[in-house]
Amino acid sequence: MILDSTMRLDDVLAGGASSPVRAGQRVGGAPFVCARADGPYAYDVEGRRYVDYVMAYGPLLFGHTPPFLRGLDALAARGVVYGSTTPDELELAARIRGHVPSMEKLRFTTTGSEAVQSAVRVARAFTGRDAVLKFSGNYHGHFDLALQDAGASAETPDATHSGIPRAVVADLAVARYNDLGDVDRDLARIGGRLAAILVEPICGNMGLVETEPGFLQGLRERADRCGALLIFDEVITWLRLGLAGAQGEIGVVPDLTAVGKIMGGGFPIAAFGGRADVMAVLAPDGPCFTGGTHAGMPFAVALALRVLDYLETTPSLYREMDRRARILADGIRATLRDLGLDYAVVQRDSIVDFKFRPGPPTRSYDDQARDDQRAYAAFYHAMRARGVLLPPSHNEVMFVSTAHGDADVALTVDAVDASLRALRAEGIV
Numbered sequence: 152m153i154l155d156s157t158m159r160l161d162d163v164l165a166g167g168a169s170s171p172v173r174a175g176q177r178v179g180g181a182p183f184v185c186a187r188a189d190g191p192y193a194y195d196v197e198g199r200r201y202v203d204y205v206m207a208y209g210p211l212l213f214g215h216t217p218p219f220l221r222g223l224d225a226l227a228a229r230g231v232v233y234g235s236t237t238p239d240e241l242e243l244a245a246r247i248r249g250h251v252p253s254m255e256k257l258r259f260t261t262t263g264s265e266a267v268q269s270a271v272r273v274a275r276a277f278t279g280r281d282a283v284l285k286f287s288g289n290y291h292g293h294f295d296l297a298l299q300d301a302g303a304s305a306e307t308p309d310a311t312h313s314g315i316p317r318a319v320v321a322d323l324a325v326a327r328y329n330d331l332g333d334v335d336r337d338l339a340r341i342g343g344r345l346a347a348i349l350v351e352p353i354c355g356n357m358g359l360v361e362t363e364p365g366f367l368q369g370l371r372e373r374a375d376r377c378g379a380l381l382i383f384d385e386v387i388t389w390l391r392l393g394l395a396g397a398q399g400e401i402g403v404v405p406d407l408t409a410v411g412k413i414m415g416g417g418f419p420i421a422a423f424g425g426r427a428d429v430m431a432v433l434a435p436d437g438p439c440f441t442g443g444t445h446a447g448m449p450f451a452v453a454l455a456l457r458v459l460d461y462l463e464t465t466p467s468l469y470r471e472m473d474r475r476a477r478i479l480a481d482g483i484r485a486t487l488r489d490l491g492l493d494y495a496v497v498q499r500d501s502i503v504d505f506k507f508r509p510g511p512p513t514r515s516y517d518d519q520a521r522d523d524q525r526a527y528a529a530f531y532h533a534m535r536a537r538g539v540l541l542p543p544s545h546n547e548v549m550f551v552s553t554a555h556g557d558a559d560v561a562l563t564v565d566a567v568d569a570s571l572r573a574l575r576a577e578g579i580v
């Protein structure tokens with residue numbers, strides 16, 4: 152193995168990681184290096200086992216080794232990328248539309264970033280306008296416009312040297328999540344030039360933050376009033392919340408939607424889609440180009456079909472995950488109560504989160520700024536020492552998968568209890 156005790160991760164890998172959060176700087180200490188994984192477990196290079204709640208930041212709804220990942224040799228033997236449209240691709244598109252009817256027409260991409268970026272370009276092409284309104288603490292991927300005031304691990308200490316041209320963010324407004332008053336202040340300035348409002352309908356990138364009743368409806372009305380489009384970024388929420396996504400649960404219909412993460416069963420595939428008249432701007436029918444060498448590649452499409460097969464035939468999976476996530480959330484609440492810590496524990500389906508901050512759950516990124524990040528870092532390491540892997544940033548969430556069993560959750564609840572008591576003994580909380 153190339154990694155030995157004398158080698159630093161950043162000897163050859165820029166920043167020590169291919170995606171910054173993995174370098175673990177937010178929590179300090181030695182970054183977690185994963186040697187292998189199965190089911191709900193990740194193993195470090197020394198072979199130690201951890202119950203994993205990072206779950207690759209969302210895609211692993213079925214854990215690391217889903218049952219449908221069998222027979223991949225046969226799949227590869229059909230060829231993995233053709234550079235042409237395939238029957239499976241049409242089937243996948245039709246089945247996605249069956250579950251998310253607002254995606255009347257759709258197109259596949261490789262990553263969630265591309266899916267959201269493409270949706271924004273389509274909105275601009277359709278409206279003939281440039282301005283975009285988004286929300287601080289939401290994360291939409293790594294393209295230029297999306298990174299302004301983004302959540303997840305995208306914060307930069309020096310925006311002027313971040314490589315993002317000032318012109319790109321000139322026609323961008325960033326509003327406070329869950330705050331229609333703030334949206335209105337921005338719209339007074341840019342409403343006449345607005346192409347799109349871009350939002351995570353439930354946010355998983357500043358911790359777990361639910362939208363308050365009326366917020367998404369308010370965005371829908373405002374987009375309509377301005378002649379702009381509403382884009383839902385459901386890259387995390389589609390299939391995490393169910394086959395109809397957040398829009399199916401909340402009942403607000405966007406013009407465009409981006410999906411990704413879970414749909415590939417661990418392989419990279421994403422999609423964007425929406426109103427047929429809007430998607431008609433896309434080349435070759437219209438003037439707006441999006442495309443990619445691996446877009447809709449048959450190997451990933453075949454896995455996405457397996458993901459849908461599995462979910463459509465086993466709806467009880469969602470109930471089971473919700474039950475375990477509830478046990479986990481209740482277990483954390485019990486210890487916090489016992490220690491007199493007034494931290495809000497939030498759970499939505501298989502997503503669980505709490506912050507080291509007294510008071511109500513996070514409503515916007517302003518709340519999140521008041522988190523005790525030092526306490527989270529200490530908690531992260533205390534949990535890791537007890538065989539539980541949490542995300543190395545307070546902006547992320549815990550993802551429960553279908554692979555997490557009752558025993559894993561019980562071990563986690565015990566580890567939370569012991570870790571928080573250890574932090575209390577050290578005077579950290």
Ligand SMILES: Cc1ncc(COP(=O)(O)O)c(C=O)c1O
Pocket residue numbers: 208262263264265267290291292293303351355356384385386387411412421
């Ligand atoms: C809500 C949301 N949108 C978009 C993206 C970008 O997806 P990808 O990392 O596949 O480019 C992410 C990634 O974390 C995300 O959480």
